Amino acid sequence: MLAMTSTTTDVKKVLFFIVFAACGLITMPLFLYYIGNQSSTVCPNYFTKVPNVTVAKPEKPILLIWLWPQGVKFDFKDCKTYFNIDSCVLTDDRSLYRAADGVVFYHKTIAWDLNNLPKDPRPAFQKWIWYNVESPTNTARKAGLDGLFNLTLTYRRDLDITTRYELSIVRSQEQFVLPQKKQIVCWIASNNIPGTGASTRLNYYHELKKHIDVKVYGQAVSGATFLRYEDYYSTIASCKFYLAFENSIHEDYITEKLNGPMVSGTVPVVLGASRENCEQFIPADSFIHVDDFPNPKALAEYLHQLNQNKDMYMRYFAWRKYFRATPHLLTTHNEFTQPICTACAHIAEDNTYNVVHDLFWWFHKNIAGHQWK
Numbered sequence: 001m002l003a004m005t006s007t008t009t010d011v012k013k014v015l016f017f018i019v020f021a022a023c024g025l026i027t028m029p030l031f032l033y034y035i036g037n038q039s040s041t042v043c044p045n046y047f048t049k050v051p052n053v054t055v056a057k058p059e060k061p062i063l064l065i066w067l068w069p070q071g072v073k074f075d076f077k078d079c080k081t082y083f084n085i086d087s088c089v090l091t092d093d094r095s096l097y098r099a100a101d102g103v104v105f106y107h108k109t110i111a112w113d114l115n116n117l118p119k120d121p122r123p124a125f126q127k128w129i130w131y132n133v134e135s136p137t138n139t140a141r142k143a144g145l146d147g148l149f150n151l152t153l154t155y156r157r158d159l160d161i162t163t164r165y166e167l168s169i170v171r172s173q174e175q176f177v178l179p180q181k182k183q184i185v186c187w188i189a190s191n192n193i194p195g196t197g198a199s200t201r202l203n204y205y206h207e208l209k210k211h212i213d214v215k216v217y218g219q220a221v222s223g224a225t226f227l228r229y230e231d232y233y234s235t236i237a238s239c240k241f242y243l244a245f246e247n248s249i250h251e252d253y254i255t256e257k258l259n260g261p262m263v264s265g266t267v268p269v270v271l272g273a274s275r276e277n278c279e280q281f282i283p284a285d286s287f288i289h290v291d292d293f294p295n296p297k298a299l300a301e302y303l304h305q306l307n308q309n310k311d312m313y314m315r316y317f318a319w320r321k322y323f324r325a326t327p328h329l330l331t332t333h334n335e336f337t338q339p340i341c342t343a344c345a346h347i348a349e350d351n352t353y354n355v356v357h358d359l360f361w362w363f364h365k366n367i368a369g370h371q372w373k
């Protein structure tokens with residue numbers, strides 16, 4: 001009996017295991033299917049679901065935005081819509097960190113103690129991108145950033161990825177039609193904080209307006225007119241001259257303040273990077289530079305002269321036969337779109353090894369501290 005009992009127990013055990021194993025076999029595919037689905041919901045469009053549950057990397061490289069610039073987000077589709085860039089997978093989903101080929105960090109958003117940077121080890125293929133839109137005057141030196149990044153994304157041309165408003169070459173010869181002019185000199189300025197370097201341009205403006213009428217929009221001076229984003233280009237177009245005054249003066253620091261008038265059919269009056277430096281970006285006869293004049297009064301006299309002489313004035317548009325300026329996106333909401341799209345295009349092409357060693361030494365002193373292999 002005892003033996004019999006034990007045999008019955010053995011049979012029961014075997015049956016139990018058969019049932020258990022069968023259940024396992026039935027449940028396994030469901031479980032795997034579930035896992036497969038889970039991975040794909042992380043980023044439904046980017047990953048291909050394969051039957052054996054391997055999560056395949058997309059063919060395009062992944063660019064992860066770890067720190068959004070000042071929390072300003074944009075629609076990833078904008079890269080394709082506005083700049084025809086579609087060469088990477090843009091995401092801000094941090095769970096993709098291990099798979100990301102590039103990771104973008106916006107300088108101002110990096111914590112002083114760096115504790116908002118990734119804690120996980122960096123995959124060998126991954127490149128960290130230091131993204132900064134400001135000039136050295138307005139860039140804080142945060143300790144610990146040397147030797148951390150592989151690429152820089154700034155306005156500077158001497159390194160990696162440059163966020164620039166390029167002139168494009170006109171293929172067909174289009175006739176330039178000068179927009180209707182209602183004012184002589186205009187200026188849009190919102191920042192007047194001396195700590196940002198803005199006092200140079202403000203002093204120049206105060207001197208200039210003693211000799212020529214300047215219509216001001218924005219909040220930088222009292223009594224200025226409020227300007228809506230949708231009126232930006234048409235307002236600049238309605239002026240003969242536009243003060244393209246940068247907040248601080250640095251090599252290559254040429255911003256949308258110059259692009260706006262170039263797009264609109266207005267002559268820019270530059271205060272910022274030197275004439276020689278500007279000429280590396282735009283035709284020499286397309287703009288007026290404050291350095292061409294001994295003082296604001298002499299500049300005002302020249303502007304008056306051009307205002308009277310249409311032939312002289314129109315010479316500033318001769319370049320339009322060959323080039324065209326591409327409008328930049330307006331609003332702070334869109335300010336960061338183009339640079340990040342540019343980084344996306346870059347990461348898809350770049351497969352060099354690089355390390356940015358002396359980040360601030362390079363950025364502030366204009367000397368490259370970079371190693372190439």
Ligand SMILES: *[C@@H]1O[C@H](CO)[C@@H](O)[C@H](O)[C@H]1NC(C)=O
Nearest residue numbers: 049050051052053054055056
């Ligand atoms: C799983 O799928 C991937 C991608 O299709 C394939 O390369 C790999 O060989 C498969 N693995 C197995 C174990 O079947």
Ligand SMILES: *[C@@H]1O[C@H](CO)[C@@H](O)[C@H](O)[C@H]1NC(C)=O
Nearest residue numbers: 125126147148150353354355
């Ligand atoms: C990126 O920079 C880090 C830090 O210097 C370095 O360890 C890593 O090898 C670099 N990676 C690439 C792909 O250049």
